[in-house]
Amino acid sequence: MNDVMAELAGEHPQVSFVKLEAEAVPEVSEKYEISSAPTFLFLKNSQKIDRLDGAHAPELTKKVQRHASSGSFSPRSGEHPKEDLSLRLKKLTHAAPCMLFMKGTPQEPRCSFSKQMVEILNKHNIQFGSFDIFSDEEVRQGLKTYSNWPTYPQLYVSGELIGGLDIIKDLEASKELDTICPKAPKLEERLKVLTNKASVMLFMKGNKQEAKCGFSRQILEILNSTGIEYETFDILEDEEVRQGLKAYSNWPTYPQLYVKGELVGGLDIVKELKENGELLPILKGEN
Incomplete structure (x- = not known):
């Protein structure tokens, strides 16, 4: 379904596609009554307009096409205005108390730096949400400017950039990491x-x-x-x-x-x- 999402994102540039790990953002899962994965939510102006439960590629494609053609999603001409992208990045960096922007997912990291970052966070029982920057080129490029940080992974706490892998390693060595990042509940x-x-x-x-x-x-x-x-x-x-x-x-x-x-x-x-x-x-x- 990740491949389907990526293909649909390319076909419908007026639609923003975002992926969240359900267990990493329990408050979001509870709000939208997510009981199984994958679940697809369709939102306009922060309001849910449709949903699809389960891995049904044809139905997902049909729903995206229907909403996109009916104007359910906000239209845009050309690229997102910078204000729109900044607002989107702000929301993404605040999507969970601790957010990791990485290559791949925590289950399948797609670079060694991202893999090491996930291992450190898991070792310290830190609860975090994640965003695969390979799934959205606009976010991948925009976040570099937004945070003035040129590489990935990037770790944010309460919407504020903490840093990349080297910074996290330094924080781990100085015993500061546990005080900065929220712990997963025991x-x-x-x-x-x-x-x-x-x-x-x-x-x-x-x-x-x-x-x-x-x-x-x-x-x-x-x-x-x-x-x-x-x-x-x-x-x-x-x-x-x-x-x-x-x-x-x-x-x-x-x-x-x-x-x-x-x-x-x-x-x-x-x-x-x-x-x-x-x-x-x-x-x-x-x-």
């Missing part, structure tokens, strides 16, 4: 946030629309019968959460039901609570 902190994401949280195999095991399907049916609102998390999509939550809650199986961040139990306990008439008060937070 697993325990992440699990605490996830279990408290909604008043009633169900960790299951699959989601509300499609349970992927019989136990998860049964617990969904019970919860749906109560009329109580709840959120789900698909543990098949995140191995770290799947394994970590077992130790965090001292509960070895799934599904797991939480109310206000506290474990209620699995399917057997939920069944028992329903039979005893205790489930609804617990879900409402009355017990």
